[in-house]
Amino acid sequence: MTPAEEATGGPLAVVALGANLGDPERALRAAARALARLGAVVAASELYRTQPVGGPPGQPLYRNAVMVLAPAPPWRTPERLLRALLALEVAAGRDRRERWGPRVLDLDLISLGAETRAAGELVLPHPRAAERAFVMVPLASCWPGWRDAAGRRADAIVQRLDLRGVEATGRALLPGAPAMLAVG
């Protein structure tokens, strides 16, 4: 376990939140409150306004954020946590017909402790997270010492990314949640 995980007594999950249809900030905040019921919120980023990456042209801007969660025992395997995330997406009205299409809520599991999954529905750590400024900027803000599969820290990864499409809003994802992990 990392020092951060020793401090919280279990594996830490990194969940990336995104939305660009309906009222994205409201959807992300509602999802954050629902995620908080799956365990203890260790840190939550602010909301970011981001340019869509991929997908059809002319999409609305996204809102993105990251939450670091210490899941309660029932959600401490990647598969179980993923089920819970998908259920929240469905409850928010998610329609999965178009890959990378606009969405009312997207909850991506980026990592769960040191768990790795090589193939199938869930690949862990998330294989594209380190390329995506809309994930790494909020992640580095709330857990700079997070490490990807290659052992690179989040704050070091961000230094090498093009950050032009990612703008902080100054508005919290989950008011009252810690803005940053104290350790790690």
Ligand code: PH2
């Ligand atoms: N999610 C995608 C594809 N493109 N672009 C931004 N800015 N934010 C996202 O969350 C996002 C995206 C696929 O999940």
Ligand code: MG
């Ligand atoms: Mg996604």
Ligand code: MG
């Ligand atoms: Mg997704």
